Amino acid sequence: MSLSRRALLAGSTAMALARPERLLAAELGPRIRLRLLETSDLHMFVNDWDYYHDKPDATVGLSKVASLIKAARAEAPNSMLFDNGDIIQGNPLGDYEARPGVLRPGETHPIFAAMNTLGYECATLGNHEFNYGLAFMDQALASANFPFICANLQRTDGQAYLPPTKVITKTFTAEDGSRHELRIGLIGFVPPQIMVWDKSNLEGHVTTTDIVEAAETYVPALRAQCDVLVALCHSGISTGPRVTGNENASFHLAAVPGIDVIFTGHSHRVFPGPDYANRPGVDAVRGTLAGVPAVMPGFWGSHLGIIDLVLAREGDAWKRVDFKVEARPIYRREQGRVIPMADPDPVIVAAVAQAHQATIDWVRQPVGQVTYPLNSYFALLESEASVGLVNQAQAWYTARLLAGTEHAGLPILSAAAPFKAGGTGLDSFIDIAPGAVALRDIADLYVFANTLVAVKLTGAQVAEWLERSCAAFNVIDAANPAPQELLNRFFPTYNFDVISGVTYRIDVTQPNRYDNDGKLVRPDVRRVVDLHFEGRPIDPQQSFVVVTNNYRSDGGGHFPGLDGSNVVLRAPDLNRDAIVQFIEAQGTLRTAAPATWSFARPRQRLQLRFRSAPKFAALIAGRTDIAAGETAADGYTQFTLTLG
Numbered sequence: 001m002s003l004s005r006r007a008l009l010a011g012s013t014a015m016a017l018a019r020p021e022r023l024l025a026a027e028l029g030p031r032i033r034l035r036l037l038e039t040s041d042l043h044m045f046v047n048d049w050d051y052y053h054d055k056p057d058a059t060v061g062l063s064k065v066a067s068l069i070k071a072a073r074a075e076a077p078n079s080m081l082f083d084n085g086d087i088i089q090g091n092p093l094g095d096y097e098a099r100p101g102v103l104r105p106g107e108t109h110p111i112f113a114a115m116n117t118l119g120y121e122c123a124t125l126g127n128h129e130f131n132y133g134l135a136f137m138d139q140a141l142a143s144a145n146f147p148f149i150c151a152n153l154q155r156t157d158g159q160a161y162l163p164p165t166k167v168i169t170k171t172f173t174a175e176d177g178s179r180h181e182l183r184i185g186l187i188g189f190v191p192p193q194i195m196v197w198d199k200s201n202l203e204g205h206v207t208t209t210d211i212v213e214a215a216e217t218y219v220p221a222l223r224a225q226c227d228v229l230v231a232l233c234h235s236g237i238s239t240g241p242r243v244t245g246n247e248n249a250s251f252h253l254a255a256v257p258g259i260d261v262i263f264t265g266h267s268h269r270v271f272p273g274p275d276y277a278n279r280p281g282v283d284a285v286r287g288t289l290a291g292v293p294a295v296m297p298g299f300w301g302s303h304l305g306i307i308d309l310v311l312a313r314e315g316d317a318w319k320r321v322d323f324k325v326e327a328r329p330i331y332r333r334e335q336g337r338v339i340p341m342a343d344p345d346p347v348i349v350a351a352v353a354q355a356h357q358a359t360i361d362w363v364r365q366p367v368g369q370v371t372y373p374l375n376s377y378f379a380l381l382e383s384e385a386s387v388g389l390v391n392q393a394q395a396w397y398t399a400r401l402l403a404g405t406e407h408a409g410l411p412i413l414s415a416a417a418p419f420k421a422g423g424t425g426l427d428s429f430i431d432i433a434p435g436a437v438a439l440r441d442i443a444d445l446y447v448f449a450n451t452l453v454a455v456k457l458t459g460a461q462v463a464e465w466l467e468r469s470c471a472a473f474n475v476i477d478a479a480n481p482a483p484q485e486l487l488n489r490f491f492p493t494y495n496f497d498v499i500s501g502v503t504y505r506i507d508v509t510q511p512n513r514y515d516n517d518g519k520l521v522r523p524d525v526r527r528v529v530d531l532h533f534e535g536r537p538i539d540p541q542q543s544f545v546v547v548t549n550n551y552r553s554d555g556g557g558h559f560p561g562l563d564g565s566n567v568v569l570r571a572p573d574l575n576r577d578a579i580v581q582f583i584e585a586q587g588t589l590r591t592a593a594p595a596t597w598s599f600a601r602p603r604q605r606l607q608l609r610f611r612s613a614p615k616f617a618a619l620i621a622g623r624t625d626i627a628a629g630e631t632a633a634d635g636y637t638q639f640t641l642t643l644g
Ligand code: MN
Pocket: 041, 043, 086, 126, 128, 266, 267, 268
């Protein structure tokens, strides 16, 4: 098995493995059809509800996946259900439940009130389980009626934080009606990067190890105790070189001998599917990683992951003789319209009814007024008011906390990124009309439960920070007058930090100084030009305070110079709370934040193409530099920005 997998890693396809296995099966005895089901990255989306816009959303919800689970079980003689993590955080229901005093001791966390009705057999942890701290995570998980496992998380004394593996013995019915007891081995993994992303919650309490190394430690013994080995891997699929500590390690995990099935997640994508086409060793149609069946079920309850195994008795062992992988969606799009493919399960809806209503009441609370629109449709094209508000609020908040401290005299800059700028779907834009602003709007504007952190940097380091952000844009050929794609679709917009308090321009015709992963690749080039502070070129030696969040300050996104060592303020509040306090203090926001950046003017005219929501077409009326084009079947409209 391991030899075949290595060969597959070298580039041949999974089909070669499947055929001889099937021939062999004809001579064998009883065959068992076993259906393994996966949810992942639910992020508290229990109902098909959009808390940010106070309306139903047919693209999300465990309530709908529950209907798919029931249908999938009815189709199969034997099935098991697992969750792959990122459960307790991700929307206002999660934030509401994590507020001090809301989840009382012994009370069932609402997502587990829902999941407990579905008969989950086991789950692993996602990175977001740690966002509210270990004590809250432990309290919430204690109310699940199914076990959690994780093989690469230890207490600082070396003891495993959770059981690394588990064996579930279950009786299944074979095709000939005979009954057989099988042992299903399970092993769970979390991205080791939690030590960076939640450093302030975790440092001194737990440590993580590499996913593949943890598998090499635990899989041999687990394999000896089970008939089928399933990995619950809260990690995506990267086919780049294996390095210790890979965040997206599912592909390299597949090369560890003895694993029969891999449930993946974390990347919020769908596998099998076109996102993973044309990668060596990956069959993006049949659903294998180095020959091992694998699935990734989207995010927020968009899909149910299904892996069907056909197992045949061979001597003392059960051999996999066939498999089928499917990511089954709760909706599809036709001409951009959402067509639901599942109904909400009333049992799930009832399980969270009270917490759901309490959350809606909470996020409807008014915060203040705004006299100008806050939207993110332009966020990757120019300085824009929604990011500007986050910048302003963070700087305002920090100035008050640093007053009277040794850092009080330093200029305060502020870094913020457009979290919702179309990256995860047509509806993932900020779109707040002038008028009353409610807490749900601020939760939309600042979706992550980050805490506010300020760091002390030099002017030179500020320039490097901005260079890292610039990988958001493709490298544009300055001599090519034909339309060119502007946006790097593999760059998450939460890493496009805009820094206020300085002004700068971005020259997209220059190569990237930093690559997608934050590695310095071209120290000889710069895309950030005319970086000015108070109207003059920034002094590389001058010291600044830069406000950001704990994710960034502690190394999230691999930004140069940010590793948690230069923190001057760890605020007691979330960044989102700073925005709320800022608006409450102003009462009415009358003036948008001043512009901080724009694209540098090219030597000759450039046509830069990008996709956006159709709504954007209405917002560019009167602008001569942006033109709308065709709308595709997936609902996105093509636009062209003319520069120069
Ligand atoms: Mn997730």
